[in-house]
Amino acid sequence: MDPNAALRGLKELLSEPLNDKTASELRLHLREIGEQFEALDEWLAKGGFRPSEWDPDPMPGGPRR
Numbered sequence: 001m002d003p004n005a006a007l008r009g010l011k012e013l014l015s016e017p018l019n020d021k022t023a024s025e026l027r028l029h030l031r032e033i034g035e036q037f038e039a040l041d042e043w044l045a046k047g048g049f050r051p052s053e054w055d056p057d058p059m060p061g062g063p064r065r
Helices: 003-015 023-045
Strands: none
Touching: 003 023
C-alpha cells in the first residue's frame, strides 16, 4: 500500500466533475472512492505510515518521508 498514491487518487477522484456522468458511471466512481478510502483507512488502522502530505515538516525545507 502506498498511502501517498492512495491520497493522490482520492483527490483526483474527488475533483472530477460529476455532472456529465450517467447513473452507472456515478456508481462506479463512488465505489472507487469508497474502495480507496477503505484501503487507506485499513492501512492507517494497522499502523501504516500516513501520507507525507499529512505529516508536519519538523524543519522547514527539511526532508520529507
